[in-house]
Amino acid sequence: MGLLTDPGAGRGKLTQILVMxxxxLCVVLYIAGLVWFALLAHEHFNAGTYFSENALLPGLVKGDFDEDMTAKNYQSELLEESSRYPDSVPYPWLLAKFRQLSLDVYTHNFTLNYPLGYGTKYTGKNVYAILRAPRSASTEALVLSVPYRPPSSAHPGTMPSIALMLSLAKFFRRQKYWAKDVIFLVTEHEQLGVQAWLEAYHQTTCGRSGVLDHGDMTGRGGAIQAAINLELHAEKIGHVDVKVEGLNGQLPNLDLVNLVHRMCSKEGENSNHRDPMKEWFHQLKTLMAMVTTQATGIPNGNHGLFHRFGIEAVTLEGFEKREKGSPAVFYQLGRVMEGLFRSLNNLLERFHQSYFFYLQPTTDRYISIGMYMPPLGLLCAALLIKAFGLWLRMQKDPADSASAPAGRKGDEDIREVDKEEHSGEGDGAYSVEQQVVNFSLVPVGVAVLATHVLGVALLSAPRPFTTVGLEWGGLATETSIYVGYVVAALVMILIPLLASSIGGNMESWTLLNIVALLELATLLLAVSMHNFSLALLAATIYTPPALWMTPAKNSPLSPPPPRASNSLAILSQHSLLAINRHAPGHMTSAGTHPSHMCSLLTSSPPAHRSIRRWTILALNPPTRYDLLFRAALSPLPIFPSQPY
Incomplete structure (x- = not known):
């Protein structure tokens, strides 16, 4: 009971050392967290990949693909046919080729009601064919998808992918071992077409009703177990990138990634994940490339939209061979795809045994969540320890409450403030004096409320910015949003003046500093459960200024007004404001990227295309695809019961 009743119980030697x-200690924790994470790229601090799902049986798959010449013929015909459709998909040719293979062929129409325009609509059509499983009742399915890009597209072409898909469909049609349906999907408008097809397939709507009219389907297969998105930019491939980052940093099951790497290695392909290197420095660069891509929250391929439906998916992107050496052609790539689908055909249940949270410094090594979370914990611990240290400096001493003047007990509290801190040569003495100070929660409450309101306003700003820019200046959607956020960032320079007008003493601003530190640390830990990379980068950037900024009393040597500058420092470190402050280039606290809202479709008017590409590069350099409006409107998975 002594700990509960002794007023001096909180002034032990450990507490004194912590206050001093x-x-x-916070600086040491910050540096230790960064060093720890950097060391994880070394092979001594990570583990080699392995298969947790034995049913895949990747070593027992023997490649029999022999339709490489057929793929070359398909590519020649498609190149000739695409010249007749410079801005659209050659639907008659695709439908005819799929029907010649005796597959169930369907088309899927969808419409996008542009959310930031006045009645603007975009239409699209997907083509898909289903190879019915001869050994089951169409209860499960696998998907092979390819985005079609016309010759006028700003993105690299994918016609070799469609040619290989058709040759695989012809080869698969002759086999009798399929226990799952195989769906061959050709999408229009990049990720928008994939999202519309998935919503129509599952008969659901992921975001705001009325924006994306996904239409209806006349044919379906079984429940989709896995999907492979194929993007080949040339007939002769030099290397294949395996893309895994999905919407809001969601990753596929590690077993699927291991399967892709194993099949590529088996066929002698130079498959890599962000160009991995053997040396530690190159492995660290590879690791940071994955972290920065995942932190954006934007899928780096069409596979990223399957994850929210509980479907494991990856993208294989092949680049043209430019160096010396033997390239990979349709024969090797076809055998890789055959091995992938035959292994997936062996699955008896959904992927669930391996990791869903991981990082990869190389293709054959991984870092589990139990290894990469402690470094972030050290960064957040620095924020929590500083908040605790500030609280100890101003903590209330109940024993002295009776000594306060009677007329001031209602409005004033007894607070401990440091009057002298010094270390003796022997035992490190520490002395504290008591004094009566004014303390008010009004400045703290006003600052916290204003910061949250400002964050919510910036999150909802794209539509008002678009309306104002169109009516007053006749600006395009992308330009209106970009200029609006730039103006909002400049207006925030006035925050010091607003903060200084609120009033309050040093203890009030110290309490605000504590609240901001606690909320920043809590938000970082919460975000790390969903997108670790975003939390890590945010902690790395915002922890140093958060540790450096501390309220101080006015003094003749302080810049005028010192209280306003310190209040600005505290307000700028608020977690919600910090992430939303430069909204055009960062993820918002709700996981919505504003640049989603300012991208146009590939079929947009030519006058807007140059503006669109320039704006996307300015707002989000890693983005290489037309962004999906639905991903911005509904960032969370619709099937929370599935692991993600």
């Missing part, structure tokens, strides 16, 4: 040295 918490700033140095």
């Amino acid at each position: 040295y918490y700033n140095k």
Whole structure:
């Protein structure tokens, strides 16, 4: 009971040391967290990949694909046919080729009601064919998807992918071992077409009703177990990138990634994940490339939209061979795809045994969540320890409450403030004096409320920015949003003046600093459960200024007004404001990327195309695809019961 009743119980030696040295301890924790994460790229601190799902049986698959000449013929015909459709998909040719293979062929129409325009609509059509499983009742399915890009597209072409898909469909049609339906999907408008097809297939709507009219389907297969998105940019491939990052940083099951790497290695392909290297420095660069891509929350391929439906998917992107050496042609790539689908055909249940949270420094090594979370914990611990140290400096001493003047007990509290801190040569003495100070929660409450309101306003700003820009200046959607966020960022320079007009003493601003530190640390830990990379980068950027900024009393040597500058420092470190402050280039606290809202479709008017590409590069350099409006409107998975 002594700990509960002794007023001096909180002034032990450990507490005194913490109050005296918490700033140095926070710096040590921050540096230790960064060093720990950097060391994870070394092979001694990560583990080699392995298969947890034995049913895949990748070593027992023997390649029999022999339709490489057929793929070359398909590519020649498609190149000739595409010249007649410079801005659209050659639907008659695709439908005819699929029907010649005796597959169930369907088309899927969808419409996008542009959410930031006045009645603007975009239409699209997907083509898909289903190879019915001869050994089952169409209860499960696999998907092979390819985005069609016309000759006028700004993105690299994918016609070799469609040619290989058709040759695989012809080869698969002759086999009798299929226990799952195989769906061959050709989409229009990049990720928008995939999202519309998935919504129509599952008969659901992922975001705001009325924006994306996904239409209806006349034919379906079984429940989709896995999907492979294929993007080949040339007939002769030099290397294949395996893309795994999905919407809001969601990743596929590690077993699927291992399967792709194993099949590519078996056929002698130079398959890699972000160009991995053997040396630690190159492995660190590979690891950071994955972290920065995942932190954006934007899928780096059409596979990223399957994850929210509980479907494991990856993208294989092949680049043209430019160096010396033997390239990979349709024969090797066809055998890789055959091995993937035959292994997936062996699955008896959904992927569930391996990791869903991981990082990869190389193709054959991984870092599990149990290894990469402690470094982030150290970064957040620095924020929590500083908040605790500041609280100890101003904590209330109940024993002295009776000594306060009677007329001031209602509005004032007894607070401990440091009057002298010094270390003795022997035992490091520490002395504290008590004094009566004014303390008010009004400045703290006003600052916290204003910051949250500002964050919510910026999150909802794209539509008002678009309306104002169109009515007053006749600006395009992308330009209106970009200029609007730039103006909002400049207006925030006035925050010091607003903060200084609120009033309050040093103890009030110290309490605000504590609240901001606690909320920032809590938000970082919460975000790390969904997108670790975003939390890590945010912690790395915002922890140093958060540790450096501390309220201080006015003094003749302080810049005028010192209280306003310190309040600005505290307000700028608020977690919600910090992530939303430069909204055009960062993820918002709700996981919505504003640049989703300013991208146009490939079929947009030519006058807007140059503006669209310039704006996307300015707002989000990693983005290489037309972004999906639905992903911005509904960032969370619709099937929370599935692991993600």
